[in-house]
Amino acid sequence: MKTRVKLLIMLIFLGALMQSPLTAQTVDPSRAELFKLSIIVGSGVITLGVIAGAFAQAKAISSACEGISRNPAAGQYIRGILIFGLVLIETLVIYALLITIIILMVKWGAYS
Numbered sequence: 446m447k448t449r450v451k452l453l454i455m456l457i458f459l460g461a462l463m464q465s466p467l468t469a470q471t472v473d474p475s476r477a478e479l480f481k482l483s484i485i486v487g488s489g490v491i492t493l494g495v496i497a498g499a500f501a502q503a504k505a506i507s508s509a510c511e512g513i514s515r516n517p518a519a520g521q522y523i524r525g526i527l528i529f530g531l532v533l534i535e536t537l538v539i540y541a542l543l544i545t546i547i548i549l550m551v552k553w554g555a556y557s
């Protein structure tokens with residue numbers, strides 16, 4: 446099969462897979478719009494968090510490699526600082542995931 450056909454089939458499959466939990470849930474019609482909005486906001490939060498984390502990690506690794514190539518004697522120190530920086534960047538992505546899970550799991554309007 447062509448690559449485009451495979452991609453289209455995979456997108457249709459993933460769309461159906463993501464739609465199935467939504468159709469299985471019973472949501473009060475008065476809160477359905479708020480529920481849909483929470484899904485959109487949650488997916489936006491995790492998307493932006495992952496994109497920012499990926500770019501930051503790529504830049505950190507690139508800078509560390511350049512620094513080590515310029516001064517190989519400082520490689521151990523640069524490597525340690527790099528790992529610490531990558532841990533902090535990955536923590537940002539994990540916080541974005543946590544926020545997304547909280548947004549999606551809230552029972553909208555249950556307390557009003």
